Amino acid sequence: MEKIESREKSTAERRALDSLVGYNLRRASVVMLNDFEVEFAEVPLRPTTFAMLATVDENPGISSADLGRLLGIKSANMAPLIAELANRGLIERRGHAEDKRVQILFLTAEARNAMPKWRQQALRHEERVLLDLTRSERATLLRLLRRVWIGKGG
Amino acid sequence: MEKIESREKSTAERRALDSLVGYNLRRASVVMLNDFEVEFAEVPLRPTTFAMLATVDENPGISSADLGRLLGIKSANMAPLIAELANRGLIERRGHAEDKRVQILFLTAEARNAMPKWRQQALRHEERVLLDLTRSERATLLRLLRRVWIGKGG
DNA sequence: TATTGTTATACTCTATAACTATA
């Protein structure tokens, strides 16, 4: 079937949404999420669980609460995520020596060994999506994005 | 209680995630979504429904299928959204003159009258979140974001 | 055969509320 009329006018008539940062952020975010899934198709890691593992890897012994604060995840939502990664043998929970409320987190040997490969996959995924942007443009984009969210308790 | 050790090292040790565009996109997007909710607290519009109304306003007579394609929403997900806006008296569905499968969309008088105010609210919301960015920086951010998602079928 | 629009369904992310154990 032929395109109907409204389709042809789209470019000229979408100005309002096009100039909204929030709308374009969401669209760009969806593209990144979709490609992340492609890259990690055989590895059962989502962006959130990858971010958790990477952060625990870089902060061994971090508490669940601090991990949640760093990543902007509420503690009620952290619990099942932590449990999932623990059940899958990727992170280990231990009690804090001084504060009995706190559980501190470590990667298992298996996860620690796999992290370099997973990090490379994440970089390959970013490289693929951002192919059209120069290094300088990517740095600019990163800097501006960080200024949007940093310090706003996302 | 005192901060535990891991918290203090965060700035130095979060390099990997900090340099991932996808992660920062998601964090920035969450900040925008949260502030959108604040701005539209008394108006029952979410980013998605606002985008739909704005697009129908600018493309009166657009079909559901084309609206979904423009906004990156699958037709299975469009159906309940369209139904919600129609039930609330904000959009009107009519049959297409030549193609009986197609339903074309229009804003009701009520929605058309309210759109200028809602658009202003959206701009006020963006202004508030992006206060720290200059006009030039906002334009750069918009341009780079569009280059991330345009043409990638988000 | 392909497209439009719909229903049903499932998963992820996010949110609030209520609870316990501890500080």
Added chain:
DNA sequence: TATAGTTATAGAGTATAACAATA
């Protein structure tokens, strides 16, 4: 009183599968 962690629950966005009507 406040914090850490958990459980239960709900809302929103996105996904696939299957379907009827039409092209």
